[in-house]
Amino acid sequence: MGKVRRLGVLTSGGDCAGLNAVIRAVTYRAVRTYGWKVFGIIDGSTGLMERPLRYRELDLDMFSGTMLREGGTFLGTVNRGDPFNYPMPDGSTKDRSLDFVDGFNKLALDALIVIGGDGSMKILSQLCAVGGIGMVGVPKTIDNDVHGTDFAVGFTTAVNVVTEALDRLHPTAASHHRVMILEVMGRDAGHIAINSAISGGADVALIPEVPYRLDSIARKIDEVIREGRNHVLMVVAEGCKTEDGELATKAQSHGQMRYGGIGQxxxxxxxxxxxxxxxxxxxxHVQRGGTPSTRDRLLASAFGVHAVDMVAEGKLNRMTAWQERGVTDVPLEEVCIGPRSLDPNGTLIKVARGLGIYVGESEA
Amino acid sequence: MGKVRRLGVLTSGGDCAGLNAVIRAVTYRAVRTYGWKVFGIIDGSTGLMERPLRYRELDLDMFSGTMLREGGTFLGTVNRGDPFNYPMPDGSTKDRSLDFVDGFNKLALDALIVIGGDGSMKILSQLCAVGGIGMVGVPKTIDNDVHGTDFAVGFTTAVNVVTEALDRLHPTAASHHRVMILEVMGRDAGHIAINSAISGGADVALIPEVPYRLDSIARKIDEVIREGRNHVLMVVAEGCKTEDGELATKAQSHGQMRYGGIGQxxxxxxxxxxxxxxxxxxxxHVQRGGTPSTRDRLLASAFGVHAVDMVAEGKLNRMTAWQERGVTDVPLEEVCIGPRSLDPNGTLIKVARGLGIYVGESEA
Amino acid sequence: MGKVRRLGVLTSGGDCAGLNAVIRAVTYRAVRTYGWKVFGIIDGSTGLMERPLRYRELDLDMFSGTMLREGGTFLGTVNRGDPFNYPMPDGSTKDRSLDFVDGFNKLALDALIVIGGDGSMKILSQLCAVGGIGMVGVPKTIDNDVHGTDFAVGFTTAVNVVTEALDRLHPTAASHHRVMILEVMGRDAGHIAINSAISGGADVALIPEVPYRLDSIARKIDEVIREGRNHVLMVVAEGCKTEDGELATKAQSHGQMRYGGIGQxxxxxxxxxxxxxxxxxxxxHVQRGGTPSTRDRLLASAFGVHAVDMVAEGKLNRMTAWQERGVTDVPLEEVCIGPRSLDPNGTLIKVARGLGIYVGESEA
Amino acid sequence: MGKVRRLGVLTSGGDCAGLNAVIRAVTYRAVRTYGWKVFGIIDGSTGLMERPLRYRELDLDMFSGTMLREGGTFLGTVNRGDPFNYPMPDGSTKDRSLDFVDGFNKLALDALIVIGGDGSMKILSQLCAVGGIGMVGVPKTIDNDVHGTDFAVGFTTAVNVVTEALDRLHPTAASHHRVMILEVMGRDAGHIAINSAISGGADVALIPEVPYRLDSIARKIDEVIREGRNHVLMVVAEGCKTEDGELATKAQSHGQMRYGGIGQxxxxxxxxxxxxxxxxxxxxHVQRGGTPSTRDRLLASAFGVHAVDMVAEGKLNRMTAWQERGVTDVPLEEVCIGPRSLDPNGTLIKVARGLGIYVGESEA
Structure with missing residues (x-):
């Protein structure tokens, strides 16, 4: 696609590990292979909405140090609000989508790579639609709840951090004969909880997808003790629920007031x-991770290279994805349908139960 | 000391990393060098107070695996209450110190090595005094607040865990332009907080030894931002206080009710x-640490070997200690005087302030 | 499969991280779900060939500690030679396959789970065939070169170790303006090399599947330096080759005599x-890994549970496999066809080249 | 010392972990506390010897990212030869010490902070003496063999890397019943070897300070096996020797030719x-370490702050040092007397032997 000369890239939504690795791969591919210019937009969509425009040109030299291994995003990802309902100083809101499009045009960009979660994909694809901007998405989120891809950047690092915490809680639980409850991220999906529960040797994993019962947890604890162990490890996604939706709601609104959260x-x-x-x-926030895992660096690199190739080939309004054993891409409209839950019939819940982990009620 | 043939060892108080490494070193030294028998008492003093006695003979083979690297204590350290005022099933309390002495005698032990913090040293030395039991202490605590020794087992591992958390919080703070507050252990002493604040690049370190002012914190944050940085890291010991003791008390009793703690x-x-x-x-509890740091394994090994030598030489009622560049020992009565605070004129606070870290009011 | 009551499990071939996690999952599933007995055979096939038989019954309690997180195999995996041509004390060899079968029968086992690489799968399936023994394989190898599965247990841990080494070599290379060459395992396949080269930010990755040219390496180094960097990282699989097979052979036989290896x-x-x-x-041997990665623990757990289910369902003479996003199984005869190479048209080599990494000659 | 306005800082000799942390602390202290300017000299003494001068002014902003946690030195440390006998293009050598002094004066520096090992301290103090340049040294070396200080920057990181390697070699040794020999740095001193041998659970530690005997090693291995263990871990400093100096020399010159080193x-x-x-x-080179340990970051920070204070107070021609529990300083002439050996009567060798580790002949 000889026309493309100027490529924008931005990070949007909560930070995670591996974002810089994506930006690096985008820059390496665009500059080394295609000879394009790459512009990093500062603080997500706001960098294009504000005047003066906030961005920096990205060159190979920026990545000769440790950038591949650094957590977070050096482009920043500060969210000042929904661009379609942007909060103004006087308290009103305003549709600023045209400012975004205007910023894109002022920078004379040919296409935009957006690194974000499912919420960002939706907003950014709407913004791009306003201006007919060609966009390629790269999925990232520690929750791994983006549709269309097996893995989003940042997820395996988060699982590593949680598993490591379980490795540290295990000996203190055993020394004191305690039940250790580890509350982890996952408001809508239990990917982190189920993965780390298996890897970290937990006995109970509570996830949003499968309702739990307190008496079943107590029964599991009794079982473990009857087997001769004196301690129990539990991993609890912040969005886990009892069978009785109402009770769960109470517990959690409760959580806001009286408890630190579902763990308490x-x-x-x-x-x-x-x-x-x-x-x-x-x-x-420790789960956001710092140094990306080996796997997240690989995923980020694959997505970054592929995203640039997609721009080069004119495959726009799509998102990079990891499926089976390689990188591919999917239409953005298949992605922007809300968070992706854990498959209740998938391998992970089966493996967890196969090990004897209590993962909520089987036939709820 | 040809007479000693049967050595007891127990862990008491909160667990930490490196306890198993002490027990290993005790066993290696006692069995390999002196040919003694070593008995590990289960769950601290309760193992000698309960009937049947709870203990296991320790042999070299137990340590051929990963024990050196495992956190916590495989002997357990469950606290059922003060032996001098032991809670009975009927709600009353009872002095059970003679049960402890009787247990020691029933096992026909010649001396007891106690691995514990300052509280445990005090209780156990009183228990041992009741029966004329020869005791050697080995200091352990993640808080490093035991008098007489530069380092207690478990401390550097805790500092590593906290520093690693700062390494992970830094990029997310920078990506989102946030103040990240990390609340760490330290009710009476700021050893963990000051060490990790220096090592982890924090801007503010609040410790129990030096009162802080909210407006000084705000001023420090402003200063950092004026220097061109957009984020701030704070390490906060749970026992940190404002100048106005009353306010601090309010904040913390407050903390019990409304807040998760001083961090909130x-x-x-x-x-x-x-x-x-x-x-x-x-x-x-993640700070209790899991796998002990290299330094804690070395300290634990040095203490374990030295404790057995002290028994062999009849140097009893003393505690092993690390001073300057080697292992030594100090009388227990110099240790049992409450927690050791951070020296306000020591190197660490000076270094922290030298780097520009706010460590409370200088001339409070 | 109500009949199965006694299940054998053994590890065979070079050790790696995650073997104990497989054994744990096998035991948890077999004992907790099916109520079977599980016997761990000591030192691979030799445990069944020698008299007295060498084995231990496995119970849940063995795994209440840190076994999930321990590297290597607590069952041992000492190789005393090919059972069909077993070396005898007098220097002759003997077919001892019937001893193996006899051992299996003496233990009254109903089925055998074999955790091994492609070589072990072949030998063990032949041994099992001799006695009509029902076998289920679980793939493990740091090289990831087992056919039929995307991942073998132990591989991602090895990649993590190598990537971590690159993270450590990078700053010393940069400080001294050096070319750092890291020689890694991979006699027949470049899985470790290509994965770690991408994740660790290498500039050159030499793998057995694609011949390299020395002048192309020199050209790549020049290119990096022209881009403004002063150092270069290379990852080199021990089995990498030049285009001229003969030269490669010379270099490597050379390696035996004069050099430490291909790196030298x-x-x-x-x-x-x-x-x-x-x-x-x-x-x-550091690549064999110690503590298994989060991913290897998950893979090991999934394989262990599934292997027991396969026995329960009578799906024998097959190997567990990870394909796409879940666990499945494949016939052993599809596995026992030699090592699995890296797909030269797969995602990984494309990503590596997309980043500008030299991965041998493109059109060799 | 109001006069000082312009401070130079350079790194010299082999890189290690924590150098950037020293430079950061120097900059923070000099800029924040004293309002000085700080100039980082590129590639050690050569940056001042070459024309144009090679340096960069250091400001606070450079350290707002991950510099504290990055290994190596961002100032570079390329050694082009002895400044007093500098190799010229025509093959001759030349005394270029006056170029160094001239460079210092051209930059109008008031003092120079030199971060280096014992060799660098010697050369740089001679260079500074030529021009009457006020120098403060900061000790760094993974070998920890600098006189006058308990610890040099970079040492504990190296010990961590080696201990971690032992943690990884242990399970593979146990799985295969092997003797694992780990060759580590330490040509003149056994600090790394003895520390990591204790922390990593080795059975044998060979160090330059104490001659070993092959038959004693074999006896130790027999002993371990008689105790019921099937594997042995050995840590071997590259400079270890037998009692018979000549044999050692033969082995090592041998090593150059036939062996990879003493390990082989x-x-x-x-x-x-x-x-x-x-x-x-x-x-x-993996031992050079990458991310500095918590302890090295603290040490580096303490040294950096103190070095600037020394300049401010006019305490020149001295080196920062860590003694007992705090930072201090010592005269450079006490440092420049060759490498510091391990104290044969110090705690470490006693602890190692107390654990049963073979550390060479006791009464050689």
């Missing part, structure tokens, strides 16, 4: 139902 | 005082 | 062809 | 003397 809620109930002491840990 | 309290105030968003992470 | 050979030639100093590192 | 030499002899297989790993 479970801790109180479980310590009442068993003889073991309970302790809660909530990993919070 | 600071977060609310700081987000009101600056333009940056704030986020709080509380590492909790 | 390349180092001498490259330092003659460029202005940069060269240094070689050969990671050796 | 030992491997051949040990496999002849025992029933176990042997394997050798040589970590090489």
């Amino acid at each position: 809620y479970l801790s109180e109930h479980i310590s009442n139902m068993t003889d073991l002491e309970t302790r809660v840990t909530s990993l919070g | 309290y600071l977060s609310e105030h700081i987000s009101n005082m600056t333009d940056l968003e704030t986020r709080v992470t509380s590492l909790g | 050979y390349l180092s001498e030639h490259i330092s003659n062809m460029t202005d940069l100093e060269t240094r070689v590192t050969s990671l050796g | 030499y030992l491997s051949e002899h040990i496999s002849n003397m025992t029933d176990l297989e042997t394997r050798v790993t040589s970590l090489g």
Whole structure:
């Protein structure tokens, strides 16, 4: 696609590990292979909406150091609000989508690579549609809940961080005969929880996709103790629910007020139902990860190279994806349909249950 | 000391990384060098108080695997209460110190090595005094607040875990232009906080030893931003205080009710005082550490070997210690005087301030 | 399959990370779900060939500690020679396959789970065929060169170790303006080399599947330097070759005598062809890995559970496999056809070249 | 010291982890506290010797990213030869010390902070003496063999890397019943070897300070096996020697030709003397470390701050040092007396032997 000369790239939404690796791969491919210019937009869509425009030209030299291994995004990803309903200083909101398009045109860009989660894909594809801007998406999110791809950038790093935390909680649980509850990210999907529960040797994994029962958890704890172990590890996604939706809602609105979160809620109930002491840990932003995992660096590199090739071939309004054993791409409209849940009949829940992990009610 | 043939060893108080490495070194030294028998008491002092006695004989083979590298204590350290005021099933308390002495005698032990923090050293030395039991202490605590020794086992591992968390919080703080507050252990002493703040590149370190002021924190944040940075890292020991003791008390009793802890309290105030968003992470039990650091394994090994030598030489009622560049020992009565604070005129606070870190008010 | 009551499991061939995690998953599934007995055979096939039989019954309690996270195999995997041509003390060889079958029968086993690489799959399936023994294979090898599965247990841990080494070599290369050559495992396949080269930011990746040219390497080094970088990272699989097969053979037989290996050979030639100093590192057995990666633990767990289910369902003489996003199984005869090479048209080589990495001659 | 306005800083000799952390601390202290200008000299002394001068002014912003955590030195440390006998293009050598002094004066520097090992301290202090340049040294070396300080920057990171390698070699040794020999840096001193041998659970540690005997090693291996273990870990400093100096010399000159090094030499002899297989790993440049350990970052920070304070106070021609529990300084002439050996009567060798590790002949 000889026409393309100027490529924009931005990161949008919550940061995670591997974003810089994507930007690096985009720059390497565009500059080394195609001889294009690459412009990194600062702080997501706002960099194109604000005046003066905020961006920097990206060259190979920027990546000769440790950028591949650095967490977060050096382009920044500050969210100042929905561009279609942008909050103004006077308290009103305004549709600023044309400012975005105008910024794109002022920079004389030919196409835009957007690295984001499912929410960002939706907003950015709408913004691009306004101006007829050719966009290629690259999926990233620690939650791994983007449709169309087996893996999003940042996910395996988050699973590593959580698994490592379980490795550290295990010996203290065993030394003190405790139930350790680890609350992890996952409001809509249990990908982090189920993966880390298997890898970290947990006994209970609560996920949004499958409702749990407190008495079943207590029964599992009894079972573990009868087998001769004196401690229990639980991984709890922040969005996990009981069968009774209402109770769950209560517990969580509760959580906002009285508890630190679902972990605290479970801790109180479980310590009442068993003889073991309970302790809660909530990993919070540490899960965003720092240094990307080997796998996230590879995924990021594959996506970055492929995204540039897609622009070169004019395959626009699509998102890079990892399926089976390689990189491919999918239409953005198949992606922008909300978060992707864990498949309740997939390998992971089966493996977890096969190991004896309690993953909510089987026949809920 | 030809007479000693049967050596007891127990772990007491909160677990940490490196306890198994001490037990290993004790066993290696006692069995290989002296040909003694070593008995590991289960769950601290309770193992000698309960009937049947709970213990296991330790042999070299137990340590041929990964024990050196495992966190926690394979002997357990469950605390059922003060032996001098032991809680009975009927709700009353009872002095069970003689049960402890009787247990020691039933096992026909010649001496006891106690691995514990300052609280455990005190209780165990009192228990041993009741029965004229020869005791050698080995200091352990992630807080590093044991008198008489530069380092206690478990401390550097905890610092590593906290520093690693800062390494992970840094890129997400930078990507989103945030103030990241990391709440760490340290109710009475700021050893973990000050070490990790220096190693992890924090801008603010709040410790129990030096009162802080909210407006000074806000001023430091402004300064950082004026220097051109868009994010701030804070490490906050759970026991840090404002100048006004009463306010601190309010904040913390507050903390019990309304906040998750001091981190939450600071977060609310700081987000009101600056333009940056704030986020709080509380590492909790993850700080107990899992796999011990290289340094903790070395310290644990040195203490274990030296403790056995002390028994062999009849140097009893003393604690192993690390001073300057080697292992030595100190009398237990010099240790059992409460937690050791950070020296306000020591190298660490000076270094922190030298780097520009805000460590509370200088001339409070 | 109600009949199965006694399940054997053994590890065969070179050790790697995640073997204990497979054994744990097999035991958890067999004991918890099916109520079977599980017998771990010591030191691979030799445990069944020798008298007395060498094995231990596996119970849940063995895995309550850190086994999931421990490298190697606690069952051992000592190879004393080909069972069909077993070396005898007098220097002769003997077919001892019937001893193996007899051992299986003496233990009254119903089926055997074999955790091994492609060589072990072949030998063990032949041994099992002799006695009509029902076997299920679980693929493991750091080289990832087993047919029929996207991933074998142990591979991603090895890639992590190599990538971490590149992360450590990068700053020293940059500080001293050097070409760092990292020699990694891979006699027949370049899976480790290509994955770690991408993840670790290498400039050159030499693999057995694609012949390289020394002058092309020198040209790549020049290119990097013209781009403004002062250092170069190379990952070299031990089995990489030049276009001229004969030269490669000379270099490698050479390697046996004069050089430590292919890395040394390349180092001498490259330092003659460029202005940069060269240094070689050969990671050796460190690549076998220690603590398994999160991914290897998941893979191991999935394979262990599925292998037991296969036995339960009578799906024998097959190997567990990971394909697309889940666990499945393939016939052993499709596996036992030698090592699996890297697909020269697959995603990985394309990504590597897309980033500008030299991966041998494109149109060789 | 109001006069000082312009401070130079350079790194000299082999790189290690923590150099950037020193430079950061120097810059933070000099700029934030004193308001000075700081100039980083590129590639050690050569940056001042070459024309145009090679340097960059250092500001706070350079360190807002990950510099604290990056290995190596971003200033570079390329050695082009002894400045007093500098190799010229025509093959002759020339005293270029006056070029160095002239460069210092051209940059109008007031003082120079030199981060280097014992060799660099010597050369640089001689260079500075030529021009009456005020110098402050900061000790760094993975070998920890600088006189006057308990720790040099980079050492504990190297020990961590070696210990981690032992953690990885242990399970493969155990799985295959092997003697694993790990060759580590340490031509003149055994600091790395003895520390990592204790921390990594080795059975044998050979160091330059204490001669070893092959038959004693074989005896130790027998002992381990009699105790019931089937594998042995050895850590071998590259400069270790037998009692018979001549033999050692032969072995090592031998090493240059026939062996990869002392590890290979030992491997051949040990496999002849025992029933176990042997394997050798040589970590090489990986020991330089990448991301500095928590301890090295703290040490680097303390040294950087203190070095600037020394300049401010006019305490010149001295080196920062860590003694007991804090930072101090020592005269350079006490440092420049060759490498510092391990104290044969110090804690470390005693601890190692107390654990049963063979550390050469006791009464050689």
